[in-house]
Amino acid sequence: MMPPLLRLGTRGSPLALTQTGLVRDALARSVPALSAPGAIEIVPIRTTGDVIQDRPLSEAGGKGLFVKEIEEAMLAGRIDAAVHSMKDMPTAQPPGLAVSAFLPREDARDVLIAGDLERIDALPRGAIVGTSALRRKALLLHRRPDLQIVTFRGNVETRLAKRAAGTVHATILALAGLKRLGRPVGTPIPEAEMLPAVGQGAVCIEARTDDARTRGWLAAIDHEATAVCVRAEQAMLVVLDGSCRTPIAGHAILTDGALHLRALIARPDGSQVIETERRGSATDAAAMGRDAGEELKRRGGPGFFAD
Numbered sequence: 001m002m003p004p005l006l007r008l009g010t011r012g013s014p015l016a017l018t019q020t021g022l023v024r025d026a027l028a029r030s031v032p033a034l035s036a037p038g039a040i041e042i043v044p045i046r047t048t049g050d051v052i053q054d055r056p057l058s059e060a061g062g063k064g065l066f067v068k069e070i071e072e073a074m075l076a077g078r079i080d081a082a083v084h085s086m087k088d089m090p091t092a093q094p095p096g097l098a099v100s101a102f103l104p105r106e107d108a109r110d111v112l113i114a115g116d117l118e119r120i121d122a123l124p125r126g127a128i129v130g131t132s133a134l135r136r137k138a139l140l141l142h143r144r145p146d147l148q149i150v151t152f153r154g155n156v157e158t159r160l161a162k163r164a165a166g167t168v169h170a171t172i173l174a175l176a177g178l179k180r181l182g183r184p185v186g187t188p189i190p191e192a193e194m195l196p197a198v199g200q201g202a203v204c205i206e207a208r209t210d211d212a213r214t215r216g217w218l219a220a221i222d223h224e225a226t227a228v229c230v231r232a233e234q235a236m237l238v239v240l241d242g243s244c245r246t247p248i249a250g251h252a253i254l255t256d257g258a259l260h261l262r263a264l265i266a267r268p269d270g271s272q273v274i275e276t277e278r279r280g281s282a283t284d285a286a287a288m289g290r291d292a293g294e295e296l297k298r299r300g301g302p303g304f305f306a307d
């Protein structure tokens, strides 16, 4: 057999493998050289984020824990490209690596999984909600200061199982992951109640900047509208933080060339939320994001994110 032409690195979770399968299929459809059986090999890699299960990743060092080992494998030449959930990506890549393509974004909203209950407002007084995301926690407490938020880690399947076993009344997950896993559970939460995380619902592919062959193949599947929206969201995030230790939300949509960015920051205890939005054209994505970020930073003032 021929050696593979493209080795795609990924985490080994069911969602990560599903997303990598989508990338493989898209490449096989769009790039004749990669359509032969065995041309693309999928290489699962265990990351620090997969190993740490006992505490929120924001406490274990935050952003980058799902990508570090994968990026090392790419720089060492053991894989040629890597598939990530954009939400898990740090705002900058190490020297020699770059985000080179996006799949078309899935629905970016969060989903409430609470048995028959379909609204945050319908949760019983004092209900226990399992989530480790600071953004979800702060936005939940903002609407419902009575809720008890408990740490909840593990992959999507683990969290669904824990919720079903009754350790918590409810949990919140990204609709994108549930859809891709074929798990039609829960009710989407309106963005006005819970604005998604930057990059949520988007899958990106990272490659070495000097690998023109791989980057050429990736360009063939790149979804430009998703790239534009994520660019605006990330530019906002960079101004504010990016450590994953702060409750920040941002979601942009592109309709007929018109870009609409919503963004917010929240105090960790949910006591205050500051929101803003920008409208402009796709070419202004980064400037719109930076501008929104600067406004939030100014309105929040020093110490806004302090516990």
Ligand SMILES: NCc1[nH]cc(CCC(=O)O)c1CC(=O)O
Binding pocket: 085, 086, 087, 088, 156, 172, 173, 174, 175, 176, 177, 199, 200, 201, 202, 203
């Ligand atoms: N590390 C958590 C993570 N990273 C990406 C997704 C879901 C898929 C996505 O947002 O694109 C999830 C799980 C979740 O939040 O439900």
